[in-house]
Amino acid sequence: MVPPAGPLPPDLPEGFEAGAFRVLLENLPGVVYRCRNDETWSMMFISPYVEALTGHPPEAFLDGRVSFGSLIHPEDRERVWGTIQGSLAARLPFRLSYRLQRSDGSYRWVREDGRGDFNDQGTLRWLDGVVLDYTEQIEAERALRATEENLRMALRASQMGVWRWERGGHAFLRTDKVDQLFGFPVGAKGLRLRDFLDRVDPADLARINALTAETSSLEVELTIRPEGLAPRRAHIFTRLLKDDQGIVHVAMGTLRAVREGE
Numbered sequence: 737m738v739p740p741a742g743p744l745p746p747d748l749p750e751g752f753e754a755g756a757f758r759v760l761l762e763n764l765p766g767v768v769y770r771c772r773n774d775e776t777w778s779m780m781f782i783s784p785y786v787e788a789l790t791g792h793p794p795e796a797f798l799d800g801r802v803s804f805g806s807l808i809h810p811e812d813r814e815r816v817w818g819t820i821q822g823s824l825a826a827r828l829p830f831r832l833s834y835r836l837q838r839s840d841g842s843y844r845w846v847r848e849d850g851r852g853d854f855n856d857q858g859t860l861r862w863l864d865g866v867v868l869d870y871t872e873q874i875e876a877e878r879a880l881r882a883t884e885e886n887l888r889m890a891l892r893a894s895q896m897g898v899w900r901w902e903r904g905g906h907a908f909l910r911t912d913k914v915d916q917l918f919g920f921p922v923g924a925k926g927l928r929l930r931d932f933l934d935r936v937d938p939a940d941l942a943r944i945n946a947l948t949a950e951t952s953s954l955e956v957e958l959t960i961r962p963e964g965l966a967p968r969r970a971h972i973f974t975r976l977l978k979d980d981q982g983i984v985h986v987a988m989g990t991l992r993a994v995r996e997g998e
Contacts, residue, residue: 919962
């Protein structure tokens, strides 16, 4: 176990003894710090987790061998400085994300939350805060965006529409292809499920309603009659989520034209 370098801050949280506070810092999965408001963020205190995050021991930051500011990605430094200075001027806490370089040259995304500490005369004494490794969340968000984009591309290529409805909801969620097949302007606001059902051939709609009462999934072809346009055939797959009384609370599915180009 690596002990925190340097003395603990004298103003420990109320109820904490020094020993208990050290144990907390040693087990906290984040870097707790107190630093000066200079361009290198000179450290007055920094917790042991900084070594796990950066590869540098806490002592290196306190004796000046390593500057925390020098580890911030060059493209992020100006933004980090500006954001913190703006928050200090407004006497507000700050939160920001940036890239931090490890001793092996790789970068980690971190999120920092902090605030300035001012004396009774309004003079800034130092900054207190915590830095958390945010890399896994950033990478997960990027992977999700990539998956969503791949899905959109696949849907465009397949000419398939996707939709979802929830009981009590104020909107019928759907992709552009659904609007196109039903003859509505793409992205039209305020449309409900009923607006789309009104354009389904009455005989097909009666058949769908009967199937809905009997099953939790259905796959049928139906005729759509868009206003002012020729009727068109479409294939629909629907999945229904029902409660114990058989009432549908969520419906979702896919829709595609039977003939390409519609």
